[in-house]
Amino acid sequence: KHCFTKSDDGYLYCEGVRVQDVMDIVERRPFYLYSKPQINRNFEAYREALGGLNSIIGYAIKANNNLKILEHLRVLGCGAVLVSGNELRLALKAGFDPKRCIFNGNGKLLEDLVLAAQEGVFVNIDSEFDLDNIVSAARIAGKKVNVLLRINPDVDPQVHAYVATGNKNSKFGIRNEKLQWFLDAVKAQPNELKLVGAHCHLGSTITKVDIFRDAAVLMVNYIDQIRDQGFEIDYLNIGGGLGIDYYHTGAVLPTPRDLIDTVRELVLSRNLNLIIEPGRSLIANTCCLVNRVTGVKTNGTKNFIVVDGSMSELIRPSLYGAYQHIELVSPSPPDAEISTFDVVGPVCESADFLGKDRELPTPNRGAGLVVHDAGAYCMSMASTYNLKMRPPEYWGNPKRTSLTFRSKMVDQWPRSDMGRHLKTTSDALKV
Ligand code: LLP
Numbered sequence: 181k182h183c184f185t186k187s188d189d190g191y192l193y194c195e196g197v198r199v200q201d202v203m204d205i206v207e208r209r210p211f212y213l214y215s216k217p218q219i220n221r222n223f224e225a226y227r228e229a230l231g232g233l234n235s236i237i238g239y240a241i242k243a244n245n246n247l248k249i250l251e252h253l254r255v256l257g258c259g260a261v262l263v264s265g266n267e268l269r270l271a272l273k274a275g276f277d278p279k280r281c282i283f284n285g286n287g288k289l290l291e292d293l294v295l296a297a298q299e300g301v302f303v304n305i306d307s308e309f310d311l312d313n314i315v316s317a318a319r320i321a322g323k324k325v326n327v328l329l330r331i332n333p334d335v336d337p338q339v340h341a342y343v344a345t346g347n348k349n350s351k352f353g354i355r356n357e358k359l360q361w362f363l364d365a366v367k368a369q370p371n372e373l374k375l376v377g378a379h380c381h382l383g384s385t386i387t388k389v390d391i392f393r394d395a396a397v398l399m400v401n402y403i404d405q406i407r408d409q410g411f412e413i414d415y416l417n418i419g420g421g422l423g424i425d426y427y428h429t430g431a432v433l434p435t436p437r438d439l440i441d442t443v444r445e446l447v448l449s450r451n452l453n454l455i456i457e458p459g460r461s462l463i464a465n466t467c468c469l470v471n472r473v474t475g476v477k478t479n480g481t482k483n484f485i486v487v488d489g490s491m492s493e494l495i496r497p498s499l500y501g502a503y504q505h506i507e508l509v510s511p512s513p514p515d516a517e518i519s520t521f522d523v524v525g526p527v528c529e530s531a532d533f534l535g536k537d538r539e540l541p542t543p544n545r546g547a548g549l550v551v552h553d554a555g556a557y558c559m560s561m562a563s564t565y566n567l568k569m570r571p572p573e574y575w576g577n578p579k580r581t582s583l584t585f586r587s588k589m590v591d592q593w594p595r596s597d598m599g600r601h602l603k604t605t606s607d608a609l610k611v
Pocket of ligand 1: 381384
């Protein structure tokens with residue numbers, strides 16, 4: 181069952197609510213529309229898959245940092261994966277248990293590490309200087325930090341280069357050649373660091389579970405080596421990265437169960453707690469970006485549908501050439517001509533497209549057009565380029581067949597930079 185379905189009447193529904201009806205009652209601007217039941221179903225798939233294992237589902241907050249969604253995932257039972265001090269503060273505000281939070285990243289700042297140490301979250305060691313900063317943070321906070329070693333296993337995730345992280349030339353983690361150096365360095369700081377596990381994250385949009393299995397085999401070998409030196413480590417963190425069916429072709433993709441089943445025996449054989457860090461596979465398919473058609477035009481051999489949404493609201497197609505499925509929300513008149521269109525926004529550059537070469541009925545002005553699977557890395561990467569406003573977010577309430585305004589923007593994110601002022605350097609010196 182999926183939350184967004186085209187029904188026989190030709191209308192797109194979100195959990196029983198017509199998307200067209202939503203468009204008719206909300207502000208006239210692009211918006212994100214979510215399904216809470218789909219979030220529940222996605223979480224449940226992980227929870228069921230993890231049956232019989234000691235585990236933490238660490239939701240990767242970067243995928244979608246709306247406070248209401250965070251609170252919802254926390255209530256369902258998620259921990260959180262953080263990559264910045266602000267994500268850590270937001271996770272705390274959303275009520276996540278710090279003991280189920282993991283602070284990740286190749287450039288963690290000392291001041292943020294101090295907060296992490298005070299709060300008692302797990303911290304991943306990413307490099308020599310990072311270890312140094314974690315030790316300093318532990319001293320400043322007066323707390324011993326539970327650390328995991330982020331090992332870069334050099335497994336090719338077979339994804340777009342921009343979202344591959346587990347190959348040996350990537351900026352993330354440490355290489356196994358340096359493992360002994362790090363173990364010695366941790367041993368030398370018994371009052372500051374407690375090594376509790378090993379972590380890897382291979383990349384994102386991965387669609388073959390063998391890749392996770394290959395990495396897990398390497399990781400348990402490292403864990404064996406680490407344990408041989410007297411460390412009592414309990415956690416294997418295999419990161420996130422499971423892909424989803426962006427193409428809507430009905431292709432069978434690995435599920436959370438397939439992912440967990442491929443590492444289950446390894447985890448049990450070493451008596452480990454498993455940490456996973458899903459972002460996309462929990463939240464991407466729970467949301468659409470809803471746009472309105474401004475007009476249709478043709479230049480040279482290209483047909484364009486121009487909509488009000490753009491790369492400012494949803495940058496994945498422009499940044500990664502990512503495909504996200506596009507469809508109209510209402511039935512087209514029977515005489516509407518079907519053509520091949522690029523779906524573009526109003527932003528002043530040619531990188532501004534939401535989809536290329538899409539076969540669609542020629543829409544009327546004002547028609548609704550959705551970009552699917554927009555729950556992950558869309559709102560969280562939205563900008564105000566061309567002074568477009570960051571879009572509002574709603575979630576449908578199927579029980580009342582009405583809508584609830586989902587949330588105000590998270591506090592630290594202003595809706596827009598309208599009226600932003602430039603400080604002079606002398607202002608800065610006064611501060
Ligand atoms: N853990 C770590 C250490 C990560 O770096 C990431 C994502 C995740 C977990 C979650 O991965 P997921 O399950 O969501 O694949 N902006 C890109 C995706 C960047 C992913 C960055 N790291 C996109 O729009 O496709």
